[in-house]
Amino acid sequence: QCDGGGLGLDKRLERLKQSIERAHQNSDLKLDLVLCPELFTSGYNIADQIIASAEAKEGPIFDKISALAKTFETAVVYGYPERSENYIYNAAAFVSSEGNLLANHRKRLMAPGSFEEEYFDNGNSSTILNYGGVTIGILICYEVEFPEYVRETAAKGAQLILVPTALASQWSVVATRVVTTRAFENGVWLAYANHAGHENGIDYLGGSNIVAPDGSIAAQAGSQETLISATIDLDSVQKAQKRLPYLADTKRLGL
Numbered sequence: 001q002c003d004g005g006g007l008g009l010d011k012r013l014e015r016l017k018q019s020i021e022r023a024h025q026n027s028d029l030k031l032d033l034v035l036c037p038e039l040f041t042s043g044y045n046i047a048d049q050i051i052a053s054a055e056a057k058e059g060p061i062f063d064k065i066s067a068l069a070k071t072f073e074t075a076v077v078y079g080y081p082e083r084s085e086n087y088i089y090n091a092a093a094f095v096s097s098e099g100n101l102l103a104n105h106r107k108r109l110m111a112p113g114s115f116e117e118e119y120f121d122n123g124n125s126s127t128i129l130n131y132g133g134v135t136i137g138i139l140i141c142y143e144v145e146f147p148e149y150v151r152e153t154a155a156k157g158a159q160l161i162l163v164p165t166a167l168a169s170q171w172s173v174v175a176t177r178v179v180t181t182r183a184f185e186n187g188v189w190l191a192y193a194n195h196a197g198h199e200n201g202i203d204y205l206g207g208s209n210i211v212a213p214d215g216s217i218a219a220q221a222g223s224q225e226t227l228i229s230a231t232i233d234l235d236s237v238q239k240a241q242k243r244l245p246y247l248a249d250t251k252r253l254g255l
Helices: 009-025 049-053 060-072 141-145 147-155 169-186 234-243 246-252
Strands: 033-035 075-084 087-095 101-106 127-131 134-138 160-164 189-193 209-211 217-220
Touching: 009 033, 009 060, 049 075, 060 075, 060 087, 075 160, 087 134, 087 160, 101 127, 141 147, 141 160, 141 169, 147 160, 147 169, 147 246, 160 169, 169 189, 169 209, 169 246, 234 246
Parallel strands: 033 075, 134 160, 160 189
Antiparallel strands: 075 087, 087 101, 127 134, 189 209, 209 217
16 A cells, blocks of 8 residues: 655655565565555556556566566566557556566456546456466456456456555545455455555545455555555355355356
């Protein structure tokens, strides 16, 4: 959960580096994966600046984050504006601890009434990968607010769903109610990473969280810049989905 309003890429990455360093120094457990917010590399709500900030999925930004991932032996998932031919996408890249690009998710629906509608094209597919023995899905911000999108991702086997977001303070219900419900109704882990602070007229909520398959909060951020962490227990996914077989019963209903 970064407070990067007005900061350039290098300063944002330096803060990320410092956060990972502190986490490794203060715990016996190494971070296996770090999730950054939506449009982490460029900032959100930056109007025409998004055009200049956009680049190919394996461009200079990727190179810098790849180097950071290899240094700390930690996978990094980050939001960024992706340029592909004549299109710009609101994207999230998954970089392994070896520095390899394993997945690149393009947001399929832009937040209504936001600057996104003017600048970004829509993606057209879900994103699932396997990493470290965990089946992982990626959604971006507004997408998690649709039960259908989360269920689609869970039905494809996701045990952990990663959601970079840029949530303003007036939408606290999403972080406190919607996200926990999505984890509970699918029996999956869900990590939700927001911005903090202020940026071009937006007051970010903060409120990043990691939610367990039973809907309980495993880790919760306040309003300030911070890094939260939790250990993902895959047995809890199996237990939750066995106890409340929503995914299986949805198929029985023909939905």
